Amino acid sequence: MNSKVNGMYLSAVVVAVIGAIIVASPWVPGDPAAKLKLAVGYALLILVFMFGLAILIAIVQDKINISGLLEEMDGGASMSRFQLLIFTFVIALSLFLVVVAKNDFPIIPPEILTLLGISASTYAVSKGIQMSSQSPALGLTLTPTTLGPLAGGAALPATAFSVTLVNAPAGTPTPALTWSLDAPAHGTLTPQPPNAAVYTPDAAAPAGTKVTIRVQAAGFLDGTAVVTY
Amino acid sequence: MSGLVTLARWEMIILLGGLAAIVFFKLLTGGIKLSGLLSGDRQDGSSGFSPGRAQLLVFTVLVALNYLIEVIHNPSPTSLPGMSPTIVGALGGSQALYLGGKAWSLLRRNQG
Numbered sequence: 160m161n162s163k164v165n166g167m168y169l170s171a172v173v174v175a176v177i178g179a180i181i182v183a184s185p186w187v188p189g190d191p192a193a194k195l196k197l198a199v200g201y202a203l204l205i206l207v208f209m210f211g212l213a214i215l216i217a218i219v220q221d222k223i224n225i226s227g228l229l230e231e232m233d234g235g236a237s238m239s240r241f242q243l244l245i246f247t248f249v250i251a252l253s254l255f256l257v258v259v260a261k262n263d264f265p266i267i268p269p270e271i272l273t274l275l276g277i278s279a280s281t282y283a284v285s286k287g288i289q290m291s292s293q294s295p296a297l298g299l300t301l302t303p304t305t306l307g308p309l310a311g312g313a314a315l316p317a318t319a320f321s322v323t324l325v326n327a328p329a330g331t332p333t334p335a336l337t338w339s340l341d342a343p344a345h346g347t348l349t350p351q352p353p354n355a356a357v358y359t360p361d362a363a364a365p366a367g368t369k370v371t372i373r374v375q376a377a378g379f380l381d382g383t384a385v386v387t388y
Numbered sequence: 389m390s391g392l393v394t395l396a397r398w399e400m401i402i403l404l405g406g407l408a409a410i411v412f413f414k415l416l417t418g419g420i421k422l423s424g425l426l427s428g429d430r431q432d433g434s435s436g437f438s439p440g441r442a443q444l445l446v447f448t449v450l451v452a453l454n455y456l457i458e459v460i461h462n463p464s465p466t467s468l469p470g471m472s473p474t475i476v477g478a479l480g481g482s483q484a485l486y487l488g489g490k491a492w493s494l495l496r497r498n499q500g
Contacts, residue, residue, distance in 0.1 A: 229422065230421055238425060270470050271471060
């Protein structure tokens with residue numbers, strides 16, 4: 160697909176250059192400076208047109224997917240996006256019609272700018288309300304979060320790590336937990352249901368070793384604790 | 389120079405008109421999803437018909453159509469036609485009603 164797109168852009172540049180050469184060629188009568196201006200103007204117009212056309216074709220072919228243009232995060236269509244789309248099109252189309260009719264850029268009345276501002280602000284505020292309605296992510300935390308530094312060489316005492324649920328409503332039962340060590344050679348982890356595990360350190364672990372204890376549950380962010388030797 | 393202006397005019401007609409036509413076509417054929425446009429959240433968390441969204445849709449379409457008609461009959465040679473402050477205020481009120489309803493339903497849902 161990339162080679163097709165590159166080919167399209169390349170052909171746009173080629174057509175633009177050919178158009179400019181034709182306009183600036185010696186057999187077209189006129190002042191050279193004026194012809195140069197015209198040549199650059201035609202080249203830019205052709206380039207913009209070809210690039211715009213390439214984008215429109217990509218939208219039609221669904222290579223640029225606009226199916227979610229009005230979609231909220233929950234999957235339904237958004238009224239605030241819809242009204243912003245309508246007003247943007249209406250003002251753009253109106254501006255174009257006036258420019259075409261008068262061949263000049265018109266003055267834009269303050270009421271129209273206010274209208275666009277209201278429309279865009281509604282979209283922004285609606286987005287803010289929607290984001291604030293999202294429930295915070297459920298998570299797990301381990302206590303203690305750190306252990307050590309432990310001195311190796313002697314028998315080290317075992318330590319219990321317990322799990323607390325974060326952002327869960329009161330009374331939520333502890334989910335099924337999966338415990339793991341990122342360095343299983345350094346210590347053992349013994350689960351103590353429903354919400355704890357006992358870590359027995361590795362007496363032979365070299366100083367500076369770090370071991371991460373991880374607890375996981377479906378639908379919850381992982382909880383971790385770090386043991387340092 | 390007139391050739392350049394004519395070309396620019398046709399170019400914009402094709403590009404802007406083309407984009408509007410594609411978006412409109414996709415809206416009509418379901419290429420851009422419109423399902424749930426008039427549905428809002430209820431206090432119990434379910435979704436149903438939202439009067440706030442319906443009134444905003446009606447206001448938006450009416451104001452947009454009214455403005456397009458004004459532009460077509462634009463008497464001014466130098467500027468876009470203005471809009472009555474009453475209409476802008478009414479549209480602002482409509483949007484505020486929609487946002488207020490959305491915020492209220494969120495507040496009620498969080499309290500419930």
